[in-house]
Amino acid sequence: MEFVIKISQFLLSLSLLIVLHELGHFIPAKLFKTRVEKFYLFFDVKYSLFKKKIGDTVYGIGWLPLGGYVKISGMIDESMDKEQMAQEPQPWEFRSKPSWQRLIIMLGGVTVNFILAAVIYVFMAFSYGDSDIDAKSIKDGYMITNPLLIELGLQTGDNITAINDQEIVNYSDLKKNLLAAQLVSFERNGVPMTVTFPEDFLGQLSSSKSRSFFELRQPFMVSEIQETSLNKDQDLQKGDVLTSVDGKPLKYFDEFEALASDYKGQTVNVTVLRAGESLNKTLQIDADGKLGIITGASYSAIQELGYYKIVENEYTFGESIGVGLNRFTSQMSAYWMQLKLIFSPSTGAYKGVGGFKAIFDIFPDTWSWEAFWSITAFLSIMLGVLNLLPIPALDGGHVMFLLYEMVSGRKPSDKFMEYAQTAGFFILIALVLFANGNDIFKAVFG
Template identity: 75%
Template structure:
């Protein structure tokens, strides 16, 4: 069921982004009386799942969900329709239109991507507001288990007070500013310390089996017992909190590991907080030093127990425009920075480039409209930025040649454009193979 939910969100988001992006080309093309021969969601290699011709345009759904396209008459694109280009230009064709009109048509898809992301951020701010955790309320630091971090000198209990030059106010500030940060400032036992980050840390993280960073330390709240556990059938209830083992008080789940390692095969007495009452229970420790119990709990429950403070902000409709705009500009600036790192081999960031599986994996396995719209807004920015890259076969490549034409007054020849389109197509294929090859490598070797 989890897979069905994830794939449904993935396909819905992808379809929405593709259709709106292509509409960004389609609408100005029609406005400038340019004939659009095809409008397709997904690719129709050999055959279509659905197609219907209305006026001059065939609308359809292909079977290969790797994107979509509009085929505009008189334009050298991925269809490589050289036969049409060999004929005399017609008034309704793309190549017959003024350069400024062609530029608007080519920029239409990217424009829609950015507008869509901005609109989502505005309305999401109004409908959902913002929920975060106050960094100042984290009393005993974060759980740090990733060997990449511990090798650099971080350890569980460290409190992060700054990432690079950015002072951390909310827990989300850590992750949003971590990529590319040259240093992280922590407080440990009342002492402030700055740890320098290696230039290729992102590359190391991308290829690591453990990609966690600074995790919220959680209490041991009873969730469920594994089928193989010796404690199967225990009378613990949902939301019971285990607070001590053999009289030794423990506040966080990560503290249990070291204690239970010395109690393998024994039956121990645990203190259990149920509501406001503390009970004594007997639990068995297996030969691996585990109870065989899965912890659980929500952030709201953690706040009730006094572990941290949740900050909830709500915005009026007018206020949400400013908040949404700030989120949009922050995200687009962040993505350009990430793209810059990917093209800098010394950072190793290229190792983290992912394809369709990587996109699929970011969707949650439970349906959440708030998460869906947040991810869709990010993907819309990603699609817009990538399409702006000056690679022939992408919108950015066409824009590059159009700007050259408008500045120089000379239009690149059709043959040159055909060769450029072929080169761009092979570059795109190489990038797609690389990104999805990374997905396969991680799936096989992680």
């Protein structure tokens, strides 16, 4: 069932983005009286799952979910229709239109992607507001288990105060700034310290089996008792918080392993906090130092215990416009920075590039409209930015040649465009194989 929910969100988001992107090309083409021969969701290699011709356009759904396309008459595109291009230009064809009209048609797709992302962020701000954790309310630092971060000199309990001189105000600032981290400032037992990250930190992080960063430390709060647990009959309830083991205080779950190491295979007295009341329990720790308890708690439940402060904001529709647009520009800037890092071999960031599985994995396994729209907005930005890359066969490649034509007054020959389109396809195939190959490598070798 979890797989069905994830794949449903993935396909719905992908389909929405593809249709709207192609609609961005379709609408200006129609406005400029340019014939659109095909409008397809997914690719129809050899055959279509569905197709219907309305007017001059065949609308359809292909079977290969790697994208979609519109086929515009008189344009050298993925169809590589050389026969059509060998004939005399017709007034309804793309190649017969003024360069400014062709430029608008080609930029239509990415324009829609960016507008869609901005609109989603505006309505999300209005509908959901936003919430974050005040970094200053986190008194005992973060849980750090990633071997790479530990090797760099960080440890659980460190309180991160700044990354690259950018003050950490809210918890979300950590992950936002981590990708470009060079200098990390933190406090350990009240003493200010710094650590310098290596240039290839992202490459090392991508190669690491651990995907943890700076995680919030949580109490040992009971979520569920395992069926195989030695303590399944000990009257433990969901929401109970273990606060001591054999008289030794236990504030955070990450402290339990060290405390329990001396009691493997033994019975131990613990204190449990339940609805504000302290209860004494006797529990059994198995040979592995475990209680057989699944832990977990919501942010609000942990806030009630005083571990940190959640900052929540609600916005009027007018305020949501500014908040949404700020989030859009922030995400745009962040994604351009990621691309810059990926195309800089010295950073090793290319090792973290993922394909369709990586995109699939970011969707939650429970249905959440808030998560769905947030991910869809980000993917819309990603699709728009990637399509602007100056690679022939992408919108950015066509725009590059159109700008050359507008500046120089000379139009590249159809033969040159055919060669460029072919070269662009080989580049795209190589990039797709590399990204999805990374997914397979990580799945096989962890």
